[in-house]
Structure formats: C-alpha cells, structure tokens
Amino acid sequence: MKLKITGLFFSAVLLFSGCSDKYLDLQDKQNLTENTFWTTRQHALQGITATYAALQAHDGDKWTFFEQVYTTLAFKADDIDNNKNEPYGKNLAAFVNSADESGPWNLWATCYAGIGRANQVIEKVPGITVMTETERGQIVAEAKFLRAYNYFVLVNGFENVPLVLKFEKDLTKLQVPQAPPVEVWAQIEKDLTEAEGLLPESYSSEYKGRATKGAAKALLAKTYLYQEKWAQAEAKFREIYGKYSLNANYVDNFNGTKENGPESVFEIQFSGDRSVSDERHPFNFEGRPYALDGWEIFYPSDWVVTEMKKDKTSDGGYSDRVYGNIFFDDPKSTMWDLNTPANQIPYADVASSLSRPAYYNKYAYPNDRSGAYVGYNISLIRYADVLLMLAEAANENGKTDEAIGFVNEVRVRSHATALATGSLSKDQLRQQIRNHERPVELAMEFGIRWFDLVRWGRGNTAKQPVKTLLQDHAKPFAGNYVEEKHIRYPIPLKEINTNPLLKQNNLY
Known part of the structure; x- marks a missing residue:
C-alpha cells in the first residue's frame, strides 16, 4: 500500500506537537469538514493510510525519518559507530545529550502523530454506515495495530509516557500526566489482541503492506517477550511459525526486490514516487x-x-x-x-x-x-527476527535443543554452519542469540538492537547491564553512560514546556 493521500481532512492529528500537511491535498478546503469527511469508504481508507504514513516521520520528510528518528533509535547501540564529524545523533551516541535534543523529540512527535491519527480512525470509522461491518472492523483493527506499535516504541524508548486513547480537539485536554509503564504495556496487549481477531491473513495486491493477522501476532508475541512472559511469547510465536518463509537470498530483504514478500511480516511502505510527496528515503x-x-x-x-x-x-x-x-x-x-x-x-x-x-x-x-x-521498504518485523525471538523464548522455557533448530533455520539460509544439537547449554545459547545471532542477522535494522539492549538491561532474566555490554564491546564514550539515565530518552523539553503535568525522566 503506497502512501498517497488526496481529499483528506483531520481537525487535528498530533498529541502534543504540530503536524505538517505534507500528505494532505484538499480538493475543497472551505466546504470539507470533519462531519462531511468521515462519511464514505474512501474517507476511511484515506484515514488509515494517513495513520500508516506517520511511520515515515511526523512531517513525512525523508531527512526527519533518517537523520532524526532512525539515528535516535540506532546510534546508542553497540552495532553502530557514528561519524564524529557529523552532527546527527552525535550527542546521543556520546551519551551527553540533554532534554532539548532534537532526535528524541522527533521520535516522540512521530509516534504521537501515529497515535493521534489512529485514535481518530478508531472513533470515526465505526460511524461510516455505508461500509460493511467487516470492513469497518478491519480498518479499526489496523489502527489499533498501529497505535500499539507506536506505544511499543514510546514505552521502550521513554518508558514514562502519556497514554491517550481518545482523539481530542480541545488542546487543553491534551495536558495529561504520564501513565505507569505497566498500563501502557497492558494497552499494547489489548490493542494487539483485538486487532489480531479482526485483521485478515492477507490482502489483495492493491492493498499489500497493510497490517495482517500475522503482523499482530508477531508484535503481540514480541510484546510478551519484552516483558519476559516467556510461555505466552513462545505460544504466540508458534502460531505464525511456518506461516512465513525466509527469502532464499539474505540481501533481498534490503534491496527492494522482495517488498512485502515471503519473509516480510510488517514494513514501512515507500514508493519512490515524487508526484504528490517525496516517497523516498536516504x-x-x-x-x-x-x-x-x-x-x-x-x-x-x-x-x-x-x-x-x-x-x-x-x-x-x-x-x-x-x-x-x-x-x-x-x-x-x-x-x-x-x-x-x-x-x-x-x-x-x-x-x-x-x-x-x-x-x-x-x-x-x-x-x-x-x-x-x-x-x-524498510522492514520493522521480518520472519528471521521472529525465528530468533521464538528461539529465545523457547530456550528460556527449557527447550534449548529445539531453540537451536530455530536459530539454525536463520543461519542455514545464509550458509553459516549450523549449530550442533546439544552443543550449547541454555546459558550459552542465550548469549549466542543475544550477542551473535541477533546483531549479525539484524545489524543496523530499524528499532532492533538498541531496544534489545534496553530490554536485557531492564529485565530479570540473566540481566545484562547496558553499560557493561557497551564497555565490553568498546562502544565509543561508553564511560559516559549512566545506567539509570541513558537507558531512557529524555522527555522532550518542548513537551514539558507545553504540558506541565509531564515529569522529566531520571537524571535529565
């Protein structure tokens, strides 16, 4: 589903931050209103497309997408060394950033753009009576999937974030406090469980790239994994085991030749088209x-x-x-x-x-x-990642030899020598997955490695302090890392200035 939108109206689209109208091409700005917009099937499709579009950054700009959002998600991890002569993500990578750093704010704004648009779809689409109940339910389920994804990024990145589930036009009502992280995680699970029940297994070629039942299952299983709900994670991953397959060639995941292909679970869609907006990235x-x-x-x-x-x-x-x-x-x-x-x-x-x-x-x-x-396209979840997460969960559940088999499916695709069954203990396989299989298979991929380090640093199972790992892996400026500070991004100063109910994260 390539992201082009015409005739779209939103009365507001963001939680705390303004939004560009880059994706909007209004045919009649004087007569189109919120009430007249949410009346047809085409309006519903435009609304959900705008929600997907927020994955490309809150302003739809390729430079925001890469030089702000991507660098914020990637540059703190041990698989990346930034160019010290370039400003992008420089302070984050050196662990000297303050609360007014632009990258975390753009990540925050991007996630809440998606959440604001999702909330509007969830509220408005059920009232479009010219659509079938099935189609209305499916589009609402897509919005819940996207809302869950954005909250997944926020709770992992910032940890302490407002949980807003209603589309507000009154800006004063957007000044809300942060929710306890456990409530955010519970909402993510709820949204994904409801989405899973209504999303289709697949789409026609015209709509390929929209969230599927398998994508909801994968993100829900990942949500369980991040909370160390090992049994639930393994069971949910097994529901999609074998429903996808690995591309024969590893590089086909990254060269545009197998977009939305057999290994794709969910991708950010780009078309390369510049006729309406710049559908490219750098x-x-x-x-x-x-x-x-x-x-x-x-x-x-x-x-x-x-x-x-x-x-x-x-x-x-x-x-x-x-x-x-x-x-x-x-x-x-x-x-x-x-x-x-x-x-x-x-x-x-x-x-x-x-x-x-x-x-x-x-x-x-x-x-x-x-x-x-x-x-x-840029992959957010692909089947190789699912197999490695399934292996991780199975190993934690005491099924080490079976977990080795899941790892080997990923290794053999790239002609790496298979690990011998029985060759690794539970602890050894855990380390193999954490510090070889995942970084080698998934290096520099969107939102992967840093959040892996965060969850292992916060978790209770074989806790792996982030600073220790960064120092062991010779991350530049690892000595600057403060465990109770840099494991989170700062709440953006712009947001605190706008919303006095927000509290800054520890030590910022």
Missing part, C-alpha cells in the same frame, strides 16, 4: 563511503565487524549475511555505486580512498532509485 546514501559518493554518516562498530567475521560457512568462508551487511577488505566484498546504470565496485578498487576499514552494505542497492535516494 538509507542507500547515508551509510556508504565518501569514495562511493555517500555521506558516511555512520559505520558498523568494530565489535560487530569482528562478530560478523566469526560467521563462517562449512568451508571456512564468510556467510552470505556477512557480505550482505558489510563492505570490507575481502575479495568477494562489493558495493553498488550511484552511477546510472549502477556498477558493483570491489572493495580493493576503492580501498586506498576509504577512511574506515568497513562500512554497512545493507540497503546500499540501486533498485527503485530516484537520484541518490530510494523507494524500497
């Missing part, structure tokens, strides 16, 4: 080296490169996911340039011009490209 451009006309804004950390080089095939070579993740000093390592048509450049051809020994190769592909930027 992932293809931002991480590539200067020598290949990139911006070189971030790099794979030395630790993750070392860990990847342990991922070997049966003949001693590197697995496909190593080559798919990093551009490094190896005869088989190549990266596409930005020429038209594009060419694959061997590492040796540009080695003398590189400032770093390794770069991320993931997403650096020429498909669906307009200029330097691309329109291929």
Whole structure:
C-alpha cells in the first residue's frame, strides 16, 4: 500500500506537537469538514493510510525519518559507530545529550502523530454506515495495530509516557500526566489482541503492506517477550511459525526486490514516487563511503565487524549475511555505486580512498532509485527476527535443543554452519542469540538492537547491564553512560514546556 493521500481532512492529528500537511491535498478546503469527511469508504481508507504514513516521520520528510528518528533509535547501540564529524545523533551516541535534543523529540512527535491519527480512525470509522461491518472492523483493527506499535516504541524508548486513547480537539485536554509503564504495556496487549481477531491473513495486491493477522501476532508475541512472559511469547510465536518463509537470498530483504514478500511480516511502505510527496528515503546514501559518493554518516562498530567475521560457512568462508551487511577488505566484498546504470565496485578498487576499514552494505542497492535516494521498504518485523525471538523464548522455557533448530533455520539460509544439537547449554545459547545471532542477522535494522539492549538491561532474566555490554564491546564514550539515565530518552523539553503535568525522566 503506497502512501498517497488526496481529499483528506483531520481537525487535528498530533498529541502534543504540530503536524505538517505534507500528505494532505484538499480538493475543497472551505466546504470539507470533519462531519462531511468521515462519511464514505474512501474517507476511511484515506484515514488509515494517513495513520500508516506517520511511520515515515511526523512531517513525512525523508531527512526527519533518517537523520532524526532512525539515528535516535540506532546510534546508542553497540552495532553502530557514528561519524564524529557529523552532527546527527552525535550527542546521543556520546551519551551527553540533554532534554532539548532534537532526535528524541522527533521520535516522540512521530509516534504521537501515529497515535493521534489512529485514535481518530478508531472513533470515526465505526460511524461510516455505508461500509460493511467487516470492513469497518478491519480498518479499526489496523489502527489499533498501529497505535500499539507506536506505544511499543514510546514505552521502550521513554518508558514514562502519556497514554491517550481518545482523539481530542480541545488542546487543553491534551495536558495529561504520564501513565505507569505497566498500563501502557497492558494497552499494547489489548490493542494487539483485538486487532489480531479482526485483521485478515492477507490482502489483495492493491492493498499489500497493510497490517495482517500475522503482523499482530508477531508484535503481540514480541510484546510478551519484552516483558519476559516467556510461555505466552513462545505460544504466540508458534502460531505464525511456518506461516512465513525466509527469502532464499539474505540481501533481498534490503534491496527492494522482495517488498512485502515471503519473509516480510510488517514494513514501512515507500514508493519512490515524487508526484504528490517525496516517497523516498536516504538509507542507500547515508551509510556508504565518501569514495562511493555517500555521506558516511555512520559505520558498523568494530565489535560487530569482528562478530560478523566469526560467521563462517562449512568451508571456512564468510556467510552470505556477512557480505550482505558489510563492505570490507575481502575479495568477494562489493558495493553498488550511484552511477546510472549502477556498477558493483570491489572493495580493493576503492580501498586506498576509504577512511574506515568497513562500512554497512545493507540497503546500499540501486533498485527503485530516484537520484541518490530510494523507494524500497524498510522492514520493522521480518520472519528471521521472529525465528530468533521464538528461539529465545523457547530456550528460556527449557527447550534449548529445539531453540537451536530455530536459530539454525536463520543461519542455514545464509550458509553459516549450523549449530550442533546439544552443543550449547541454555546459558550459552542465550548469549549466542543475544550477542551473535541477533546483531549479525539484524545489524543496523530499524528499532532492533538498541531496544534489545534496553530490554536485557531492564529485565530479570540473566540481566545484562547496558553499560557493561557497551564497555565490553568498546562502544565509543561508553564511560559516559549512566545506567539509570541513558537507558531512557529524555522527555522532550518542548513537551514539558507545553504540558506541565509531564515529569522529566531520571537524571535529565
């Protein structure tokens, strides 16, 4: 479902922050009102599309999406080393940010944009009588899925956030206090359980990319996993086990050729179209080296490169996911340039011009490209991640050998040597999943690694303090990390100035 919207009206769309009208192309701004808008099936589709559109950032801008939202989610983790000469996410990566840092505010605004739009859909669509009950229920379920996803990001990132479930036009009523995190988690579970019951298994090609029953199950299982509800997580993941499949080629998850394909559980949709709004993003451009006309804004950390080089095939070579993740000093390592048509450049051809020994190769592909930027989708949940989370839950439930089998499904796809059954204890497999399988398979992917570190740092099962891990993995500026402070983002100062009922997170 590519995100284009015409004829859409919202009286307001955000919780505490203003919103751009970039996605709105109103045919009659004088006569279109809230009451006349929410009357047809097309209005309902436009409303839910706008809710999906918020996943691209609250203002729909590709630079906000990458240089604010993505960097905020990614740069604190141990698989990323930011370019110290660039400002984007610099203070977050060095653990010296204050409450007025722009990245966390843009993440907050993006999530509450999605929540505000979802709340409006949930309230208004049931009253559209020209639609069938089934279709109304499905669209409301999509909105609940999206609301749950946004609260999942907020509660993991900020922990202490307002829980707003009603669309408010009176701005004074938006000044509400934070809810206890346990209430936010409970609402996420409720929304996803209700969404699961009404979402379809799949869609026609016209609507591919909308949230499915499988996506709701996966996010609900992930929600259980993050709360260490191991039995519930395992059971829910098993409900979608085998309902998806891994792409034969690892890189097809990142090059735009298998969008919404067999491995996709849920993706942020981009089209590359610039006719209405700029449906592109700069992932293809931002991480590539200067020598290949990139911006070189971030790099794979030395630790993750070392860990990847342990991922070997049966003949001693590197697995496909190593080559798919990093551009490094190896005869088989190549990266596409930005020429038209594009060419694959061997590492040796540009080695003398590189400032770093390794770069991320993931997403650096020429498909669906307009200029330097691309329109291929960004995965939020893919089946390989589901298999690794299922393995984690099964292992914690004492099913270590079966969990090894789930891990091996992911490894074998990339021709990494399978782990031998019985070769690892429960504790050893836990560490293998946490600090090899997940970072090697899912390196730099949207919203993955930092939230993994957060949940293991907050959890009670084999608690893994974030600072210790960052220091063990030689994260630059790890010495600045304060455990009870930097595990959360600050509540944005803009929001506290607007809403006096908000309390700042600890030590900010």
